[in-house]
Amino acid sequence: xxxxxxxxxxxxxxxxxxxxxxxxxxxxxxxxxxxxxxxxxxxxxxxxxxxxxxxxxxxxxxxxxxxxxxxxxxxxxxxxxxxxxxxxxxxxxxxxxxxxxxxxxxxxxxxxxxxxxxxxxxxxxxxxxxxxxxxxxxxxxxxxxxxxxxxxxxxxxxxxxxxxxxxxxxxxxxxxxxxxxxxxxxxxxxxxxxxxxxxxxxxxxxxxxxxxxxxxxxxxxxxxxxxxxxxxxxxxxxxxxxxxxxxxxxxxxxxxxxxxxxxxxxxxxxxxxxxxxxxxxxxxxxxxxxxxxxxxxxxxxxxxxxxxxxxxxxxxxxxxxxxxxxxxxxxxxxxxxxxxxxxxxxxxxxxxxxxxxxxxxxx
Amino acid sequence: xxxxxxxxxxxxxxxxxxxxxxxxxxxxxxxxxxxxxxxxxxxxxxxxxxxxxxxxxxxxxxxxxxxxxxxxxxxxxxxxxxxxxxxxxxxxxxxxxxxxxxxxxxxxxxxxxxxxxxxxxxxxxxxxxxxxxxxxxxxxxxxxxxxxxxxxxxxxxxxxxxxxxxxxxxxxxxxxxxxxxxxxxxxxx
Numbered sequence: 001x002x003x004x005x006x007x008x009x010x011x012x013x014x015x016x017x018x019x020x021x022x023x024x025x026x027x028x029x030x031x032x033x034x035x036x037x038x039x040x041x042x043x044x045x046x047x048x049x050x051x052x053x054x055x056x057x058x059x060x061x062x063x064x065x066x067x068x069x070x071x072x073x074x075x076x077x078x079x080x081x082x083x084x085x086x087x088x089x090x091x092x093x094x095x096x097x098x099x100x101x102x103x104x105x106x107x108x109x110x111x112x113x114x115x116x117x118x119x120x121x122x123x124x125x126x127x128x129x130x131x132x133x134x135x136x137x138x139x140x141x142x143x144x145x146x147x148x149x150x151x152x153x154x155x156x157x158x159x160x161x162x163x164x165x166x167x168x169x170x171x172x173x174x175x176x177x178x179x180x181x182x183x184x185x186x187x188x189x190x191x192x193x194x195x196x197x198x199x200x201x202x203x204x205x206x207x208x209x210x211x212x213x214x215x216x217x218x219x220x221x222x223x224x225x226x227x228x229x230x231x232x233x234x235x236x237x238x239x240x241x242x243x244x245x246x247x248x249x250x251x252x253x254x255x256x257x258x259x260x261x262x263x264x265x266x267x268x269x270x271x272x273x274x275x276x277x278x279x280x281x282x283x284x285x286x287x288x289x290x291x292x293x294x295x296x297x298x299x300x301x302x303x304x305x306x307x308x309x310x311x312x313x314x315x316x317x318x319x320x321x322x323x324x325x326x327x328x329x330x331x332x333x334x335x336x337x338x339x340x341x342x343x344x345x346x347x348x349x350x351x352x353x354x355x356x357x358x359x360x361x362x363x
Numbered sequence: 364x365x366x367x368x369x370x371x372x373x374x375x376x377x378x379x380x381x382x383x384x385x386x387x388x389x390x391x392x393x394x395x396x397x398x399x400x401x402x403x404x405x406x407x408x409x410x411x412x413x414x415x416x417x418x419x420x421x422x423x424x425x426x427x428x429x430x431x432x433x434x435x436x437x438x439x440x441x442x443x444x445x446x447x448x449x450x451x452x453x454x455x456x457x458x459x460x461x462x463x464x465x466x467x468x469x470x471x472x473x474x475x476x477x478x479x480x481x482x483x484x485x486x487x488x489x490x491x492x493x494x495x496x497x498x499x500x501x502x503x504x505x506x507x508x509x510x511x512x513x514x515x516x517x518x519x520x521x522x523x524x525x526x527x528x529x530x531x532x533x534x535x536x537x538x539x540x541x542x543x544x545x546x547x548x549x550x551x552x
Contacts, residue, residue, distance in 0.1 A: 247470075247479050253461060
């Protein structure tokens, strides 16, 4: 049974709504630039949302302590929800995902705690990942089912998958699903310590790639069943027809060189959709730009499609790797791709990976 | 193991309890030495169960064995070690950081066995038999043939491990919350 996508919302380094993101993707305007918002890491290349917290707070009209993660999430969630009125006969829910939660506020708390011994303890209330979702839910008036997932870079698509399943099982009639992460010292320093942060602009699927650039943002999608659209009147933008997740059972933080986990997940998702492999016309790849991910992903694509790998590209050179938001942002990119019959260019590609020889779409 | 004593702590050894078990069971998995105590405990107890049911566990498909683990103190031992590495030693260690999530033990057991099945780690206030019953019920009715489940709570002062195997088509003791609680309370591991 297909699940309808009836609303989409985006915030990323290349735009503050879907239209702005689409324009940047069409015109090849990337969002990777030197960091501004975190003082001690100025100059590092990141995909930063070009609004400071104060600007976000005043635009969104919120009060109290709120994390940047919640602010970015609320912005994208509002766009996807689009002022849809609540209805007593419809079960509504929200599944958001994040990897950093309110870490951006906790870092300020921690600095003050060490420096002056008089920190604002209220900031810590925003730390928990669940708080980011609760703030978004409260602002949108969603009170039924509220869930937060945190499964690193797969978070956003896992939220989508869980939402689709809850609709299919009749547990919910409408559910907002997505992911959000803000840039923090915690993630920037973490990825740098793993030696996979590229000081230059990332180059997914290129033989010379040396790592990722982090980004921030949010992506949300509204999923509705027929009962819900009968009341909302929303048009169907796209359908979720297949999904799957699988493990690699290879390493805690690295993907297997044989692409086992990705191969299993892609195979099962296509099989669930009932489509033939030859009916897939575009793959929006994860393509982070790390040695490990891009090789593993390329091998998985070859495992599935053999010599007939469909057109594919990574949009990470536009947005940076937005971690928990990545899957959701790129799911919205994929909806836009179908709506506008577009394939996005994989920027910065020159030389194919030696082991696989795959060439992404570059224009 | 199933009510039998299979190892005993040797206070005179320079090795800790988990390392004593690893050597005592004559296991050969050098990665054990890189793991944090929580992952070591998960690995050791799963190996012990495997050793007791070698034929059956190996016959399941690699995605038919699910893992359902829980504890109370999450990854506190590694959390403190990591905090120590940046606060006191001033050198945050990525190899410690990896273990600052309790569900990493699931990954270690899956990696050691090449198991691709469902997995779940919950942090609960205390051992809750109904959690295992409900979760295993869902898994065994949606494609899993066996569930390796357990309570793995590790702090600096205490190691509490209770691992059990649930199988769809084989049962020595009927699986329900009463029996599970009885086994846990009697420490019949």
